[in-house]
Amino acid sequence: MTKxxxxxxxxxxxxxxxxxxxxxxRYPQNYFRSPVDFPISLAGxxxxxxxxxxxxxxxxxxGGQTGKPVHAAADGYISRVFVNPAGFGKALYITHPNGYTTxxxxxxxxxxxxxxxxxxxxxxxxxxxxxxxVPQGLLxxxxxxxxxxxxxxxxxxxxxxxxxxxxxxxxxxxNPLEFGFDIPDNTPPRITxxxxxxxxxxxxxNSSDKAILLGVSGGGNLYSVKxxxxxxxxxxxxxxxxxxxxxxxxxxxNGVPSVALSVDNxxxxxxxxxxxxxxxxxxxxxxxxxPLLNHGNRKIQRSYIAPNNKNDIYxxxxxxxxxxxxxxxxxxxxxxxxxxxxxxxxxxxWVKSHPPAGRxxxxxxxxxxxxxxxxxxxxxxxxxxxxxxxxxxLYDDLDFEYSSEAPIPGTYARIHRLHNADTPLHINCTLAVxxxxxxxxxxDKAVIVAVEPGHRFYAKGGAWENGFLKTxxxxxxxxxxxxDLEPPVIRPINLKPGKNVSxxxxxxxxxxxxxxxIKSYRGSMNGKWVLMDFDAKSSLLVYFIDEHMPRGKNSxxxxxxxxxxxxxxxxxxxxx
Numbered sequence: 001m002t003k004x005x006x007x008x009x010x011x012x013x014x015x016x017x018x019x020x021x022x023x024x025x026r027y028p029q030n031y032f033r034s035p036v037d038f039p040i041s042l043a044g045x046x047x048x049x050x051x052x053x054x055x056x057x058x059x060x061x062x063g064g065q066t067g068k069p070v071h072a073a074a075d076g077y078i079s080r081v082f083v084n085p086a087g088f089g090k091a092l093y094i095t096h097p098n099g100y101t102t103x104x105x106x107x108x109x110x111x112x113x114x115x116x117x118x119x120x121x122x123x124x125x126x127x128x129x130x131x132x133x134v135p136q137g138l139l140x141x142x143x144x145x146x147x148x149x150x151x152x153x154x155x156x157x158x159x160x161x162x163x164x165x166x167x168x169x170x171x172x173x174x175n176p177l178e179f180g181f182d183i184p185d186n187t188p189p190r191i192t193x194x195x196x197x198x199x200x201x202x203x204x205x206n207s208s209d210k211a212i213l214l215g216v217s218g219g220g221n222l223y224s225v226k227x228x229x230x231x232x233x234x235x236x237x238x239x240x241x242x243x244x245x246x247x248x249x250x251x252x253x254n255g256v257p258s259v260a261l262s263v264d265n266x267x268x269x270x271x272x273x274x275x276x277x278x279x280x281x282x283x284x285x286x287x288x289x290x291p292l293l294n295h296g297n298r299k300i301q302r303s304y305i306a307p308n309n310k311n312d313i314y315x316x317x318x319x320x321x322x323x324x325x326x327x328x329x330x331x332x333x334x335x336x337x338x339x340x341x342x343x344x345x346x347x348x349x350w351v352k353s354h355p356p357a358g359r360x361x362x363x364x365x366x367x368x369x370x371x372x373x374x375x376x377x378x379x380x381x382x383x384x385x386x387x388x389x390x391x392x393x394l395y396d397d398l399d400f401e402y403s404s405e406a407p408i409p410g411t412y413a414r415i416h417r418l419h420n421a422d423t424p425l426h427i428n429c430t431l432a433v434x435x436x437x438x439x440x441x442x443x444d445k446a447v448i449v450a451v452e453p454g455h456r457f458y459a460k461g462g463a464w465e466n467g468f469l470k471t472x473x474x475x476x477x478x479x480x481x482x483x484d485l486e487p488p489v490i491r492p493i494n495l496k497p498g499k500n501v502s503x504x505x506x507x508x509x510x511x512x513x514x515x516x517x518i519k520s521y522r523g524s525m526n527g528k529w530v531l532m533d534f535d536a537k538s539s540l541l542v543y544f545i546d547e548h549m550p551r552g553k554n555s556x557x558x559x560x561x562x563x564x565x566x567x568x569x570x571x572x573x574x575x576x
């Protein structure tokens with residue numbers, strides 16, 4: 001007779017060797033070496049929940065310093081080079097013969113032949129920013145070879161190395177720690193909050209149709225809800241949890257890859273972040289409690305799958321995570337959160353169910369409200385504003401609300417309030433706004449702006465079409481039209497006309513624009529283009545003095561242009 005042995009998921013995790021990630025048998029172990037020479041300490045984890053995206057790699061701390069050697073994780077060839085004032089900043093992609101690609105981001109500079117080839121491409125295209133595929137085998141690297149120095153380039157919040165592992169064919173990202181990197185972790189995740197949500201108008205939480213946020217107490221691997229009052233629920237309910245993880249050698253808060261929820265010992269929800277496609281990364285806005293993220297940066301993970309949330313991180317889920325409570329019984333609810341090294345914590349609490357109270361929930365028609373379906377194209381139009389929301393831009397069906405106000409100082413259109421900024425959009429929508437009293441001679445300087453509290457303007461661009469200014473937006477909120485008449489500002493930091501710069505290594509400027517944003521810049525030495533690094537977060541523009549500035553007297557010229565064509569220039573005669 002054949003005997004079958006069944007082992008539960010969490011019992012099986014206890015069999016995993018110390019510091020061996022769960023699921024690591026699916027990926028090659030010890031094929032990749034660490035990209036750094038020192039023990040890996042995480043500043044950010046794979047799949048960490050961030051506004052608009054799941055974090056696609058691990059962030060390796062570099063002691064608050066730049067300039068640490070970065071090594072090729074395995075043999076391969078440089079397959080892509082990315083240089084940009086934002087995003088990954090300076091980044092390299094290495095394709096390996098085992099079917100994976102590693103990515104190294106926020107670099108300071110590139111080493112040896114790699115750096116010379118990249119500089120050559122930048123000079124050929126007269127552009128600092130490049131995103132190029134490198135011919136296969138042109139720039140081969142060996143495992144352990146220094147390919148770059150760590151930095152703080154692009155949209156980095158401080159010096160660190162961003163490191164990814166991708167499947168070369170699909171470009172899906174996988175948690176690098178699945179490949180056997182040694183990071184001591186015996187620390188279970190921490191649980192800091194619970195949220196209970198009524199799903200529809202007939203549902204109640206503690207006799208209210210509003211969600212409640214509750215603190216938790218406990219530690220180690222067991223938590224409970226702080227309140228002494230019984231949580232009373234009725235109708236369709238779902239839950240959310242706030243949880244973070246820590247490794248043994250880092251106090252940085254990291255994401256928790258696995259969350260499971262059970263009610264009366266029956267699993268009703270689970271998700272696991274081991275890999276994902278970049279096309280799915282923005283679904284994080286549907287997983288998170290988006291309004292709470294907006295207003296308090298609290299990261300409550302909702303155990304609810306919206307109708308138009310097409311992410312594939314979910315496991316066993318019942319009724320999209322919505323639980324119907326209609327009896328008079330107490331129900332045991334358990335959250336289990338688990339990190340990559342099988343450390344787990346539980347939040348155990350009880351809810352008391354009661355039958356629906358028979359409240360009247362008739363839908364009332366409100367002025368300025370339009371029903372929009374998340375699986376269909378939606379068109380909203382008034383005489384002076386048009387908004388087209390394509391299918392799949394919304395996660396749930398929406399009672400879209402609109403109102404408008406008279407123009408405020410500095411604007412040339414009514415303030416159009418398009419729903420509210422607490423409802424996320426997944427993809428771009430087309431917005432067209434008609435101006436009010438905009439002089440014709442200012443039309444080429446006009447941009448659509450998002451109007452934030454305090455009457456702060458953020459340019460969204462725009463092109464004229466049939467009397468409307470038209471652009472793409474990815475957020476609800478207040479919009480109008482403003483004009484940008486001011487040229488960019490150029491502030492030299494370490495030079496002045498006539499200066500002898502033979503004892504300094506760079507020319508540094510800070511450039512900025514009041515509204516439409518920097519579109520381009522061009523630096524030249526003696527009439528010829530020179531490479532200048534631009535870091536958008538610090539607004540610093542730097543020319544590193546090299547052979548393109550010969551000894552003797554030189555003429556330097558810089559032109560900076562904003563998005564509506566305003567220009568500023570700076571000229572200096574410099575001695576080297």
